[in-house]
Amino acid sequence: MNKTLKELSYARDRIEDTLQDLSGRTIFVPEVKIFNMACGCRGLLADLRGLETEEAEVFHKKITRTLKDILGKLGLKVDMIYARNFPGTYMVVGITARRFCGRCKRELGSITSRPDIIVLKG
């Protein structure tokens, strides 16, 4: 397996284990991907099942520490880490670590005012 893919598979397991240990619940990470957007933003996205918004908030320091560690191994730098919930609920559906492009960096304010986003590290 290619080195990045191996790291990604390790990252998926590690995110799952970390969240499971923190919450004391079974948590499932169905998919982890690295992305590169048309605007120039890039980063890592983990889809999530079983985590609740309150847990993401309470454990934000440990979650960001784990993610930064993983990102380091993948050679990715990051400006912001945030959790996204299903609008109107307390289900966290994903965690994103994102390196912003110039434009998105300036418009960063808009992301913090979105009700479906919890900034874990900004």
Place this chain on the structure above:
Amino acid sequence: MMKFSTPLPGDAESLKQIIKELKGSIDEVYMAGPSEYMGSGRATLHSPLLEDIGRQASYAHRHNIKFKLILNSSCLSGQHLTSNGSNIFRKYLEELETLNVDMVIVSDPYLVEMISKELQGLKVGVSCIAHVDSPQRAKFFEDLGADEITVDTNINRHFNLLEAIREATDCKLKVIANEACLYKCPFRYSHFNLFSHITASPQIAIMGDYYFEKCISLRVREPTLIIRSPWIRPEDIPEYEKIGIDMIKISGRANTTQWIIDTMKSYTKGHHKGNLLELLDCPNELRDHFYIPNEKLEGAIKQWKTCKKSCHKCNFCENLAKELILRRRDL
């Protein structure tokens, strides 16, 4: 011998493959009708044209297999009661009659009555979405004209009710074996309604399927819920035969053809080795995350047959879950 009902994805190629692999062990096939006439209670992969339905019905008949169509929208928005809508539905149903569809399966009582009174060549079945969970409700649908009833999956493990329904009605009785919705699922009505509307009007752009995502999240956090779901193991089918259930229906028309064939084979042979979740019509994600050794569930039916379903006192399923459910990663 127990009879089996098989889901079809909707395209002719899948039908041929399914019949080739399962011939001799299945009695009927079913699929959803075209969504431009009427939505249905679940996601639909292919929306067949009327000609396709006719061709597939004849193909099934040539192999001595009955062909049924599911029109089980849980909400028709009142269309069926308007003069325009009722004409459209009537024309559609008459068309299905001429195409030799053996039965349509509906959830709306009005449709049961109308079809049984006015379309002599078309039999009518009651969908599980009509939530038949008592002898009274079964009798009510029989009196309206139903030929067959698929009981509410919530009572799959309530043998006293199943037996009472059997005594109360002469309708053919079907039980769905592998639908893995939560026991007494609180999302069921809303989720069926959502699908009924979005299958009929695909232009509705939803933010996401809340019920689906919540249902998975709940089960990931609390795997006991997977054990409590009213699925039936292939090995336990004889228990249903004993009390006079006529047919086992396998759900999963939105799955791949190969999955349908594999699952059907386990059920018709009455045996499955490995992960129980492979058989259940549940999101792939649960199969990817959990492993439930089917062989180790041997005998659990004894408890479920007589269980009072007071989960907060009983803990039987909870203990089974702790003992049996593994994360696939830990295998």
